[in-house]
Amino acid sequence: MIPKRIIQTWKTTDxxxxxxxxxxxxxxxxxxxxxxxxxxxxxDSFVRREYPEYAQxxxxxxxxxxxxxxxxxxxVHKMGGFYFDLxxxxxxxxxxxxxxxxxxxxxxxxxxxxxxxxxxxxxxxQYAFGAQAGHPFLRACADNIRRTTLDxxxxxxxxxxxxxxxxxxxxxxxGFMRVLYTAGPAMITRTLLEQPEGSEDVRILAAHxxxxxxxxxxxFGVYGAHQMSGTWLTHAQFSGLWRLLSRLRLxxxxxxxxxxxxxxxxxxxxxxxxx
Numbered sequence: 494m495i496p497k498r499i500i501q502t503w504k505t506t507d508x509x510x511x512x513x514x515x516x517x518x519x520x521x522x523x524x525x526x527x528x529x530x531x532x533x534x535x536x537d538s539f540v541r542r543e544y545p546e547y548a549q550x551x552x553x554x555x556x557x558x559x560x561x562x563x564x565x566x567x568x569v570h571k572m573g574g575f576y577f578d579l580x581x582x583x584x585x586x587x588x589x590x591x592x593x594x595x596x597x598x599x600x601x602x603x604x605x606x607x608x609x610x611x612x613x614x615x616x617x618x619q620y621a622f623g624a625q626a627g628h629p630f631l632r633a634c635a636d637n638i639r640r641t642t643l644d645x646x647x648x649x650x651x652x653x654x655x656x657x658x659x660x661x662x663x664x665x666x667x668g669f670m671r672v673l674y675t676a677g678p679a680m681i682t683r684t685l686l687e688q689p690e691g692s693e694d695v696r697i698l699a700a701h702x703x704x705x706x707x708x709x710x711x712x713f714g715v716y717g718a719h720q721m722s723g724t725w726l727t728h729a730q731f732s733g734l735w736r737l738l739s740r741l742r743l744x745x746x747x748x749x750x751x752x753x754x755x756x757x758x759x760x761x762x763x764x765x766x767x768x
Contacts, residue, residue, distance in 0.1 A: 494625055495594075496625070499523060499529065500574055502533075536561065553642040559676035573625045581621050587623070596695075
C-alpha cells in the first residue's frame with residue numbers, strides 16, 4: 494500500500510509563480526494527503542541524517558539534479574508516498590493507485606544508443622512515481638546511482654563518438670546525457686531490466702492516444718502530465734532541446750498541411766469530374 498503522502502522539492506520555499514497552480518491543483522485534489530515541500534537545504538540534511546551510507550555518493554555526483562534524483566528515491570523509500578516534479582500537472586485524484594506497491598511512468602522511447610545497450614525501446618520516467626516505504630526497487634536504483642560515483646564506466650553514458658553518430662546535433666551534450674544515464678530515466682530503466690529481483694510488483698503507468706496503440710509520452714498514466722519545463726538544464730541545453738522540439742513540431746505541422754492539401758486536391762478532382 495502506498496501511503497497518502499506527496500513529496501516535492503524546490504531550491505527554497507519560494508516556488509516560482511509558474512508552478513504554483515500545479516501545486517495548488519495537486520493539494521486541492523488530495524486534501525487528506527500529507528504534503529511535504531523540501532528545500533535544497535532540507536534535502537541535504539535528510540540524506541545525511543536518514544541515509545548516511547549515501548552521503549558520499551550524494552556529494553560526489555557531478556550534477557546537482559542527479560543529487561535530487563537520488564534524494565527522491567531515498568525519500569520515498571524512507572517514508573512511502575508519491576513524488577512529483579513541480580512541473581507535473583495532476584488532473585485526477587491518485588486514490589486508485591494506493592493499493593499498488595510501486596509505480597513509475599512511461600516517459601518516452603529510448604534513444605538509439607540506449608535501445609542497443611538495454612535491449613528496449615521504452616524509457617521509464619522519474620518525474621513522478623509512488624511506492625510503499627522500503628520498496629526494494631527504490632533501494633536498487635539508489636545503489637546503482639551510488640555505484641556510478643565509484644566506477645565512472647558503470648553509468649555507460651554514451652561517448653562523444655556515439656553521440657555524434659546516433660543523436661541530433663542540437664542535443665549532443667555530454668552533461669545532458671550524463672544526467673540521464675547516471676541517475677535519470679535511463680538508469681531507472683536499466684535497473685528494472687537488469688535487476689528483476691525486487692521489481693516484480695513495479696507497475697508501469699502508461700496512457701494511449703485516442704484510437705491508437707502508441708503510448709503517450711511524458712504522462713503519469715491518465716492522472717496527469719509532465720510539462721517538461723527543464724529547470725535542471727543549462728541555458729545551452731534547454732535552448733538546444735527547445736530548438737529540436739520546435740523543428741519536430743514544424744515538421745508535424747508541415748505533414749498535416751501536406752495531408753490537407755492532398756485531401757483538398759482529391760475533392761477538387763472529384764468536383765471537376767462531376768461537372
